[in-house]
Amino acid sequence: MSDTVRVRYAPSPTGFLHIGGLRTALYNYLFARHHGGKFILRVEDTDRARFVEGAVEDFMHMLNWAGIEIDEGPGRDGPYGPYYQSQRLDLYTNHAQKLLNEGHAYYCFCSSDRLDQMRKFQEKSKLPPKYDRTCLRLSPEAIKKNLDDHIPFVLRMKVPHDSTVQFTDLIRGEVEFAGSNIDDQVLVKSDGYPTYHLANVIDDHYMKITHVIRGEEWVSSTPKHILLYRYFGWDVPQFAHLPLLLNADRSKMSKRQGDVEARAYPPKGYLTEAVVNFISLLGWNPGDEREIFTMDELIKEFSIERIHKAGAIFNIEKLNWINTQHIRRKSDEEIYNMLKSDLEKSGYSDFPKQYVMSAIGLMKERINFIHELLTFSSYFFRDPDTFDPDGVKKRMLPPAKKHLSELADRLEKLDVFQHNEIENVFRTYAEENKIKASELIHPTRLAISGVTLGPGLFDLIAVIGKETVVRRMRYVVSHFDQITKLPA
RNA sequence: GUCCCUUUCGUCUAGUGGCUUAGGACACUGCCCUUUCACGGCAGAAACAGGGGUUCAAAUCCCCUAGGGGACACCA
Numbered sequence: 001m002s003d004t005v006r007v008r009y010a011p012s013p014t015g016f017l018h019i020g021g022l023r024t025a026l027y028n029y030l031f032a033r034h035h036g037g038k039f040i041l042r043v044e045d046t047d048r049a050r051f052v053e054g055a056v057e058d059f060m061h062m063l064n065w066a067g068i069e070i071d072e073g074p075g076r077d078g079p080y081g082p083y084y085q086s087q088r089l090d091l092y093t094n095h096a097q098k099l100l101n102e103g104h105a106y107y108c109f110c111s112s113d114r115l116d117q118m119r120k121f122q123e124k125s126k127l128p129p130k131y132d133r134t135c136l137r138l139s140p141e142a143i144k145k146n147l148d149d150h151i152p153f154v155l156r157m158k159v160p161h162d163s164t165v166q167f168t169d170l171i172r173g174e175v176e177f178a179g180s181n182i183d184d185q186v187l188v189k190s191d192g193y194p195t196y197h198l199a200n201v202i203d204d205h206y207m208k209i210t211h212v213i214r215g216e217e218w219v220s221s222t223p224k225h226i227l228l229y230r231y232f233g234w235d236v237p238q239f240a241h242l243p244l245l246l247n248a249d250r251s252k253m254s255k256r257q258g259d260v261e262a263r264a265y266p267p268k269g270y271l272t273e274a275v276v277n278f279i280s281l282l283g284w285n286p287g288d289e290r291e292i293f294t295m296d297e298l299i300k301e302f303s304i305e306r307i308h309k310a311g312a313i314f315n316i317e318k319l320n321w322i323n324t325q326h327i328r329r330k331s332d333e334e335i336y337n338m339l340k341s342d343l344e345k346s347g348y349s350d351f352p353k354q355y356v357m358s359a360i361g362l363m364k365e366r367i368n369f370i371h372e373l374l375t376f377s378s379y380f381f382r383d384p385d386t387f388d389p390d391g392v393k394k395r396m397l398p399p400a401k402k403h404l405s406e407l408a409d410r411l412e413k414l415d416v417f418q419h420n421e422i423e424n425v426f427r428t429y430a431e432e433n434k435i436k437a438s439e440l441i442h443p444t445r446l447a448i449s450g451v452t453l454g455p456g457l458f459d460l461i462a463v464i465g466k467e468t469v470v471r472r473m474r475y476v477v478s479h480f481d482q483i484t485k486l487p488a
Numbered sequence: 489g490u491c492c493c494u495u496u497c498g499u500c501u502a503g504u505g506g507c508u509u510a511g512g513a514c515a516c517u518g519c520c521c522u523u524u525c526a527c528g529g530c531a532g533a534a535a536c537a538g539g540g541g542u543u544c545a546a547a548u549c550c551c552c553u554a555g556g557g558g559a560c561a562c563c564a
Contacts, residue, residue: 010564011564012563012564014563014564044564046563046564047563047564049563050563050564108562112561112562115561115562119560119561122489122490123489123490124489125489126489126490127489127490128489128490128491128560129489129490129560130490130560152562153562154562169493172492172493172494175492175493176492177491177492178491181490181491181492181560182491183560186561186562188562189562190562191562193562195561195562195563195564196563196564197564200564215558216493216494216557216558216559217557217558217559217564218558218559218564219492219493219558219559220491220492220493220558220559220560221559221560241493243493243494243557244557244558246556246557248499250556250557251556251557252557252558278500281500281501281513282500283500285500285501285502287502288502288512289502289511289512289513291500291512291513291514308500308501309493309494309495310493310494310495310556310557311493311494311556311557311558312499312500312501313499313500314499314500315498315499315500315514315515317499317514317515318499318500318513318514318515319514320514321513321514321515322514324527328527363526365526365527365528366525366526366527367526391524395524426523436523437523438523438524439523440523441523441524442523442524444523445523445524446524451524451525452524452525453524453525453526454524454525454526455524455525455526456522456523456524457523457524458523
């Protein structure tokens with residue numbers, strides 16, 4: 001085994017990148033980077049029937065989105081390519097032949113019908129379900145005849161029943177399987193393609209993979225893989241089987257219960273940092289009480305030893321919180337840049353960068369998603385056309401009409417239109433009229449934003465600007481009866 | 489059914505025999521701050537699946553039971 005750590009994420013293009021797959025890729029990546037090793041993407045496209053168009057592109061795109069850099073893989077050639085299994089068929093065939101020659105594999109001509117019946121019988125008789133080795137007993141002549149007759153066949157591996165296969169899982173410790181419980185796995189399908197088990201072992205060997213970090217669903221086939229390594233006389237890599245991501249009901253995470261495809265998250269407004277941070281914590285923790293991490297910090301902290309054994313439920317509430325944490329850590333300018341295209345789409349592209357950044361500054365701590373700046377606080381960009389009915393009822397009382405009118409006049413006269421000066425206008429007016437400032441503040445907020453919640457009013461006024469604020473206040477004054485009547 | 493894995497607050501988790509009246513975070517509740525909503529601060533409720541051992545001492549080690557999950561394809 002080479003000194004440099006080499007790990008791989010090896011998805012099958014039978015669907016789009018699963019959020020659990022993204023976590024597996026991330027753990028591999030973190031491990032590689034932590035150890036100064038290589039992260040390889042290998043496409044396991046040996047199932048021609050289930051191939052999904054666009055899946056590979058989706059993997060690449062989402063990995064890139066997540067900030068997971070591929071050192072070797074499709075489109076990024078390395079010394080051990082190609083990185084599509086469908087382009088490595090000869091390799092598998094040669095090695096299968098070798099296994100056959102050495103008696104570690106055998107021809108099987110059983111039809112799927114027969115296999116189905118066999119399994120049904122085994123199930124009924126409460127026997128462990130495995131191939132019954134009918135074809136292992138075929139004479140060389142019978143095999144030759146079948147071959148000559150072009151009867152479809154598969155190659156199965158011959159598992160020694162009298163031994164046990166044991167391995168040390170980096171996460172689970174010692175795991176042991178009795179040879180008698182290991183099935184004579186199909187290695188080469190009747191279409192000539194290898195199964196996962198064969199191809200995966202051969203590729204991991206030739207790609208010099210040092211650590212196989214994959215989902216827990218693979219533990220039970222690991223002994224088969226180890227046997228294959230032994231048959232070929234190869235070193236066995238280290239194994240680490242990750243706990244599964246679970247639905248709320250603790251079943252394996254699947255559709256129906258929330259979004260399982262990674263690509264569903266960016267459009268919802270989840271930040272790369274948040275998703276990466278969140279999934280990194282699903283089964284791993286740094287050992288102290290920090291929870292917010294950048295990719296670089298994760299790379300620094302990550303270790304396989306600190307991976308949990310039990311499956312984790314994907315808890316969207318916590319993701320949301322982590323998203324808010326990362327929003328706050330971003331500069332106003334970063335957020336501005338992320339918002340740019342949405343701004344254009346909404347027709348708000350005329351607003352100066354400085355203005356939008358000020359709005360961002362005021363809203364950053366109040367939003368869960370960046371796009372909420374455009375939805376929940378559209379009043380930064382357009383005059384309100386509706387007024388929160390409950391707010392109107394409670395705050396837009398008759399005296400407000402006069403107050404708004406007067407305040408608008410006073411604001412208009414202000415030379416320095418900033419927080420303190422604005423606040424002064426309100427406080428002074430309140431004192432003069434012997435009323436509480438809140439009797440002014442609430443109607444004003446409603447008048448200029450249409451809603452009852454938002455940033456501190458004086459900051460809001462300062463950012464939105466004199467002209468707009470005064471216009472909106474006067475609009476409400478002139479439509480006061482209409483506005484206060486509507487919500488009846 | 490067979491094999492394998494797993495089991496600490498609702499959820500993510502800390503805990504590797506004494507430091508633990510089991511810690512943190514999300515969510516939840518209350519209070520404070522406050523012009524609103526958030527933020528923030530403080531407080532609260534909330535867990536070692538059960539039973540046996542081992543030990544002076546167990547959430548931590550062992551065994552059994554139960555629950556959960558995964559695998560059992562010519563899918564990965």
